[in-house]
Amino acid sequence: MSDKKSIKETEDEIIEAFSWFENWEEKYEYIIELGKKLPELDEKYKKEENIIKGCQSTVWLVADYHDGKIFYQADSDAIIVKGLVSMLISVLSEHTPDEILNSKLDFIREIGMMSHLAQTRSNGLVAMIKQIKNYALAFKSVNAENIVQ
Amino acid sequence: MAESITITPTFDVNEIRKSFPVLEREVNNKLLVYLDNAATAQKPQSVIDALSYYYSNYNANIHRGIHSLAEEATAAYEATRVTVQKFIHASYPEEIIFTRGTTEGINLVAYTWGRQNIHAGDEIIISTMEHHSNIVPWQILCEEKHAVLKVVPVNDNGELLMDEFHNLLSPKTKLVSIVHVSNALGTINPVKEIIDAAHEVGAVVMVDGAQSTVHLTIDVQKMNCDFFAFSGHKVYGPTGIGVLYGKKKILENMPVFMGGGEMIKEVTFEKTTYNNLPYKYEAGTPNIADTIALKVALDYVTEVGKSNAKKYETELLQYATEELKKIPGLRIIGNAKNKVSLISFVIENIHPQDIGVLLDNQGIAVRTGHHCTQPLMKRFGIPGTVRASFAMYNTREEVDKLIAGLQKAIKMLA
Numbered sequence: 001m002s003d004k005k006s007i008k009e010t011e012d013e014i015i016e017a018f019s020w021f022e023n024w025e026e027k028y029e030y031i032i033e034l035g036k037k038l039p040e041l042d043e044k045y046k047k048e049e050n051i052i053k054g055c056q057s058t059v060w061l062v063a064d065y066h067d068g069k070i071f072y073q074a075d076s077d078a079i080i081v082k083g084l085v086s087m088l089i090s091v092l093s094e095h096t097p098d099e100i101l102n103s104k105l106d107f108i109r110e111i112g113m114m115s116h117l118a119q120t121r122s123n124g125l126v127a128m129i130k131q132i133k134n135y136a137l138a139f140k141s142v143n144a145e146n147i148v149q
Numbered sequence: 150m151a152e153s154i155t156i157t158p159t160f161d162v163n164e165i166r167k168s169f170p171v172l173e174r175e176v177n178n179k180l181l182v183y184l185d186n187a188a189t190a191q192k193p194q195s196v197i198d199a200l201s202y203y204y205s206n207y208n209a210n211i212h213r214g215i216h217s218l219a220e221e222a223t224a225a226y227e228a229t230r231v232t233v234q235k236f237i238h239a240s241y242p243e244e245i246i247f248t249r250g251t252t253e254g255i256n257l258v259a260y261t262w263g264r265q266n267i268h269a270g271d272e273i274i275i276s277t278m279e280h281h282s283n284i285v286p287w288q289i290l291c292e293e294k295h296a297v298l299k300v301v302p303v304n305d306n307g308e309l310l311m312d313e314f315h316n317l318l319s320p321k322t323k324l325v326s327i328v329h330v331s332n333a334l335g336t337i338n339p340v341k342e343i344i345d346a347a348h349e350v351g352a353v354v355m356v357d358g359a360q361s362t363v364h365l366t367i368d369v370q371k372m373n374c375d376f377f378a379f380s381g382h383k384v385y386g387p388t389g390i391g392v393l394y395g396k397k398k399i400l401e402n403m404p405v406f407m408g409g410g411e412m413i414k415e416v417t418f419e420k421t422t423y424n425n426l427p428y429k430y431e432a433g434t435p436n437i438a439d440t441i442a443l444k445v446a447l448d449y450v451t452e453v454g455k456s457n458a459k460k461y462e463t464e465l466l467q468y469a470t471e472e473l474k475k476i477p478g479l480r481i482i483g484n485a486k487n488k489v490s491l492i493s494f495v496i497e498n499i500h501p502q503d504i505g506v507l508l509d510n511q512g513i514a515v516r517t518g519h520h521c522t523q524p525l526m527k528r529f530g531i532p533g534t535v536r537a538s539f540a541m542y543n544t545r546e547e548v549d550k551l552i553a554g555l556q557k558a559i560k561m562l563a
Contacts, residue, residue, distance in 0.1 A: 023175070029561055034504075050501035052314045056518040056533055076531070079562060080507075116506075117161045 007099055010091045011107035018111040028080065034097070035083030041075035052124045052131055056082050059124040063135040067119055069094050071140055072132060076124075084116055084125060097140035102134060155226055160457040160507035166542050168193040168449070179512030180548045182554075187332050187360060187491050188516055189382045189539035192222035193449050196386060199442040212411065212501040216397035226437055229444035233392050236342070236447045237358075238440040243426040244400065246393040247440055251359040252282040254378030254393035255326070257430065258355055261403045262376075263324070266353070269295040271323040274347075276309055276338075277528050278300040281521040287326060296323075303528060307334035307483035315346060322352040333520040333534065335466075335491035336481030344373050347434040353399070359383060363540070364462065364489040366455050369394050383541075386446030387439035391415045393430070394461070400426050407432040462490035465539050469548045474544065476555060482534050490539035493520075498556075499562050501535045508535075513551055 005013070021027045045062045052059040057078035064071040072093040076082040092100050093106065108114060117126050166172050169191045174181050183191060203225070209218035222519050227242075234242045235286050236394055246256045263286075267273065278301055291298045297383070297455060299322075301314045318325075324464050325347040330337050344354045356366060356377040362379040376399075381390040395403075405423055409432035414422040423429050445465055469492055478497035496504065505517035519526045519534040526533060 027559065028510065032562060056498060073441040080503050148480065 004094045004144070007091055007095060007103045011110075012089070014087055014107050015085070015110045031083035031113075032079055033083070035076075035079040035081075038082055038089070039074070040087040041073055043071040045073070046075070052127045059085060059126060059128045061128055061131055061135075063132075063139075065135075065139040065142070069097055069098060069141070070097060072135075072137060074128070081116075081125060084113060085128065088129065088132065096144065097136040100136035105129065106138075160453070161462050161543075162461065162544055165453065168195070168218075168545075169542050170197070171195055171384075174541060176512040176514070177208070177510050179223050182513040182550050183548070184539060184543065184551060185514045185516050185539040186543075187536065188365075190363060190385045191542070192385055193446070194328070194443045194445045195449060199445040200278065200387060200438050201242045203438045203441050205452075208209040208438075209349070211437055212428075222437055222441075225441045226406075229440050229447075232444045232447050236367070236451070237362070237379075237392075237394060238370050240370060241397055244394055245426045246395065246400075246430045247435055248378070248391040248393050249355060249389055249436070250391035250555065251378045251382040252391075253397050254376075254391055255282055255355065255357065255391055256286045257406050258326075258376050258378075258395070261406050262353070262399065263287075265289045265404050266290075267294045267296050267323055271296040272299050272317075272319070272321040274299045274301060274314070274317050274322055274325045274327075274352075275298070276327055276332060277303045278307065278309070278338075278522065278525050279326075279328050280332055280335065280357065280359065281463040281523070282359075283326055283328055284524070287315045287324075297321075300524075301327075302366055303336075303525070306485050307331065307336050308335075308485045309338055311339065311342065314343065318346055318350050318352070320350055322347065324353050324355065326355040326357065327355040328359075330358075330364065330489050330523075331483065331525075332360045332491075333493055333525055333536065335449050335488040335493070335538075336483055336485035336487065337361070337487035337489060340372055340374065347494065348373070360489065362452070364459060366459075372438050375399055381443040381446065382412075384443075384446055385449060386443040386468045390436050390439035397426065397461065400430075401453070406430055409433045411435075429498075442480050453541065457556045462541060465543060465545065465548065466490040466492070469537065469539065469544055469551070472548060472552045473555075476552070478557070478559075481529065482529055488542075491536065492538075493534040495534050496559060497530055499559065503562055504555065504558050507561060508551075508554050511550075511554040511557065513550075513554045 012113045041060050046060050050060045050062055052061055057076055060075045072089050074085045074089055076085050172193045178410055207218045207221040211223040230242045232246045239245060273296060275283060275287060287298055299317045302310050304310055327338060327343055329340055342354055349356045353375045356374040358377050363384045369392040375396050377394040380390055380473040382388040412424050412429050412432040414424050474493060480495050482493040482495060493518045501517035506517060508515055516536045521535060
């Protein structure tokens, strides 16, 4: 059995971590640190079909499906976006399509990072979340087909 | 004749700042440092008041009404046309056509003059440093007419390669459409030389004045351009109002753009005759309030004195350039000899967007990205830049805040 936490548990952990920060500098230093720690995506995955193009920065997203769970890998050329991407991956990866589809991702608001989602044209984050859910939807229907067969 | 005495009004930035209420606001608990003026300039209180006063006191549709409000509104609307005429030194008020902005002005020319005069095999010259607004309309036209788009390259300093420009000119050249001041680099282009040379081969010249009108004295007659377009909101005026200047002779012979009210003389189902200039190009109810407020903005600039503002902005540019150059790893993109107060830069191993986010948290507004000049960014091999653009209300203290903000951002990202 995997010791993967539920989406809600991971979200709560992030909210808890952010509650300790006293100013914006500490918040962003943490996000930047997460961005740096997230392993760079293998060059072979950095192809056109995996790009989620923002107006300014680029996000790459790859999804794998096995044992009923989706495993995401992602990267960005801007480090703050990459830090936010890292959080999204830690929350959503290794969950079932249904869990992912039902997630509300309230933690983004809770930690005061909604402004990054408002910049819809510039950083590709909103498009990334949409794509994460699209994968979940696609894998879910594959799953359903298999059951029917 | 009596000896004329020129009194240069003193330029007091603190007095000027008082006219702009937004400069008093805080962003992320810090006093706003607004350095995104090339995107849009802030508005003086008088412009804001003019908008409010219009709607509170004499809102009416213009030109055809016979009641008092309509007369007042028409008079104010037409007064702006005369002010614009003087502001850019056009020969006649009817050479001033109100548009939504520079983009619409360029498109108007492309869809009217362009469709009438560009034919298969003709050539249109633009440059590498054009804004997408001065690329795409011509691409659309060239595609439709099987004409050819030629591009003047730039050197590493971000200046046009004028030899290349002269080489591109030929009897096939029908139009040159060139940016007066680059929005991404700040470069002031030698438009007079371009216009004279283009006229030699019989080409018409359009100047994109979106960035130049706020910084430079514009004299369309001396410049001798055939078309000139600018946006009100970059000259401390409202958004949604712009100007297209065209030489009267050319405008008179151009086909109409949009059909509708105001632009007609007589409509029957058999045939419609069109109104005279400039109304021929102002179909429908125009943007009355913003047009009226544009006059107030231009009056404000004239009152401050463009040369005073330019002198001050140039000092600010020099100071900011010197200070930015001290930051290790920072590279200024655009080092032309003639520049307006705008600096684009990149910092080694840091994405411009990260800088933008961290500056915003310190109350500093800059623009990051490709600035709608993707071919230019490609030319410099970068995805985008950080751009700080200064207006006459910016100060040396604000430059210092930018430098400190950058140092902090770099430290956080290291």
